[in-house]
Amino acid sequence: MASTRAKPTLPLLLVLVAVVIPGPGDAQVSIYPREAFLPRGGSVQVNCSSSCNERLYLGLETQWLKDELESGPNWKLFKLSDIGEDSSPLCFENCGTMQSSASATITVYSIPERVEMDPLPTWQQVGKNLTLRCRVYGGAPRTQLSTVLLRGEETLSRQPVDEDPKDPKDPKNITFTVLASRDDDRANFSCLIELDLRPQGLGLFSNVSEVWQLRTFDLPGTIPKLDTPDLLEVGTQQKLFCSLEDLFPASEARIYLELGGRMLTQESTNSRDSVSTTALVEVTEEFDRTLPLRCVLELADQILETQRILTIYNFSAPVLTLSQLEVSEGNQVTVKCEAHGGAQVVLLSGAPPGPPTPQVQFTLNASSEDHKRLFFCSASLEVAGKFLSKNQTLELYVLYGPRLDEKDCLGNWTWHEGSQQNLKCQAWGNPSPKLTCRRKTDGALLPVGMVKSVKREMNGTYECHAFSSHGNVTRDVYLTVLYHPQNKLAIIIVVAVLFTLSLVFVAIYVYNQQRKIRIYKLQKAQEEAMRLKVQAPPP
Known part of the structure; x- marks a missing residue:
């Protein structure tokens, strides 16, 4: 039988009526299989049958290609082919003047493309x-x-x-x-x-x-941290540092510094969860007075940056001068301090107090107390609302004659014969003076600053003389040695007494030793007698 494409023109109302109204004599139509599961484009055989005993017309309504394979008085076998989607084929019958139908469910499956x-x-x-x-x-x-x-x-x-x-x-x-x-x-x-x-x-x-x-x-909620001063001084080398922590992946981040729109030569470090960069800048007079410093971090498609305005300044230390760095006692010395570049001298040690000015000076008469005196000068400069200071110091050398005072060289000394002593006598002056002490009677030298065993012959009056190219000075020193006459008889008696006591001690010691030996021998004899008495047979 030739394949035909079913005409989907059966009225829907007729189908619904056929479903609910049975045929004559309760005739029923059935379809087999009631459910089918097919691959897309597959085929299936559908059997339509009826229990009608009158004039019967049996058919199959479907949208797919169908072939009638076999038929009988109450049944027909159809083959549905090239099934493309889920559908419900309908078996219907005309039994006399009545109609009925039954439908099946065809489910189509396909593998995902x-x-x-x-x-x-x-x-x-x-x-x-x-x-x-x-x-x-x-x-x-x-x-x-x-x-x-x-x-x-x-x-x-x-x-x-x-x-x-x-x-x-x-x-x-x-x-x-x-x-x-x-x-x-x-x-x-x-x-x-x-x-x-x-x-x-x-x-x-x-x-x-x-x-x-x-x-x-991942980025933290903070921006990169700049670690650098706001002020940069001309002529210095400044370290600029920028860092950011708690970011991921730190190895993929790029961080760099820009000063005045120019990228600096720098060294960057990427650790586990932080990045940092360091740059060294030589600050020169070619820099503008103010420069923007930017720290930029790039990670993924994000950019974080920090910016700070740096102020460049030039501040030289004040110039401190002495009219003479080395001067003889009694001469005048002029001390002067000068500041440059808008700075002001705020302090010059020794000068009378006054308001800050670019220059301060004063004059003094040099004395021995001024020797190695330090003069201090401080200058201040205001930069971007901050006051900066620089200092300068100089030392004055004063030439003066020897000094030999009571506190440095005592006039009276009293020593015991045979003791160890140190004559402390110090002369002061610039240049350092030389010092000698000689006895007035015979010119004998008294060692100064040396430990010496005192003898009675050192007794006397000494003249200590300190001298240098700037003068000399003398001072008398009185040395008294205390001693006692020797008593040989007393020494002999003491020695004899000590010898006698020694003999007595030796005699007592020997006597005690002999007594202990006798007691020991007596105890041993008693022990032996007792032993023999125990061993003797009874009478």
């Missing part, structure tokens, strides 16, 4: 939601189709691919939302589509999309 994932953003910030989109092409029935979001081989989420009556066409868009973390950096994401036909005994079919790698980054 492919699944695609949209490319991931170049960078994703940690703590922000990331939306991943997958597009599913093909696959039926949709009720048994699901999409899985994979991170590597780990399943993050699963969603069914439900049929949308408003949008039944392919592709089907599936959306996943993931909260990005540091652990997601360099992770591979993909979409897996699964058609589960195991309940129908057919197995699990799947397809996977292209794999995309995700890069994540």
Whole structure:
């Protein structure tokens, strides 16, 4: 029998009436199979039968290509081919003047053609939601189709691919939302589509999309920290430092410094979760008075920066001068301090107090107390609302004759014969004077500053003389040595007494030793007698 395409022109009202109104004599029409599960484009045989006993017309209403294979008085066997989608073929009968029908359910399945994932953003910030989109092409029935979001081989989420009556066409868009973390950096994401036909005994079919790698980054809530003074002095070398902590991945970050719009030569360091950069700047007079300093950090598609205005200044130390650095006692010396470049002298030691001026000076008569006197000069300069200061010092040398005072060289000394003594006699002066002490009677020298055993012959009056190229001075020193006459008889008596006492001590010691020996021998004899008495036989 030739294949025919069924005419879908049977009135819907007639079909509904046939379903609810039985034929004559309760005639019924049936269809087999009632349910069929087919691959897209497949075929199925459908049997229509009736219990009608009158004039019967039996047919099959379907939208697919059908062939009538066999027939009998109350039945017909049809083959439906090239079935493209889910449908419900309808067996109907005309039994006499009455009509009835029965329908079957055909479910069509197809393996998913492919699944695609949209490319991931170049960078994703940690703590922000990331939306991943997958597009599913093909696959039926949709009720048994699901999409899985994979991170590597780990399943993050699963969603069914439900049929949308408003949008039944392919592709089907599936959306996943993931909260990005540091652990997601360099992770591979993909979409897996699964058609589960195991309940129908057919197995699990799947397809996977292209794999995309995700890069994540994290930035702190702070900006880079600049560690540098606001003021830079001409002629100095200044270290500029900038850093930022608690960022990820620190190895991918770039940090640099710009001064006056010019990038500096610098050395950057990337550690586990921080970055820093250091630059050395030679501050010259070519710099403008003010320059912007920028620290810029670049990570992912983010830029963080810090800016500070630096002030360049030139401040020379004040010039401190003495009319003479070395002067003889009694001469005048002029002390002068000068400041330059807008600075003011605020202090000059020795000068009378007064308001700050560019120059301060005064004159003094040099004395021995001024020898090695330090003169201090301080100048101040206001820069960007801050007062800076610089100092200068000079030392004055005063030449003066020897000094031999009571406190440095005592006039009276009393020593005991045989004692060890040190004659402390110090002469002062510039240049340092030489000092000698001689006895007035015979010119004998008295060692100064040396430990010496005192003898009675050292007794006498000495003249100490200090001299230098700037004069000399003398001072008398009186040395008295105390001693006692020797008594030989007393010494002999003491020695004799000591000798006698020694003999007595030796005699007593020997006597005690002899007594202990006798006592010991007596004890031993008694012990022996007792032993013999015990061993003797009884009478």
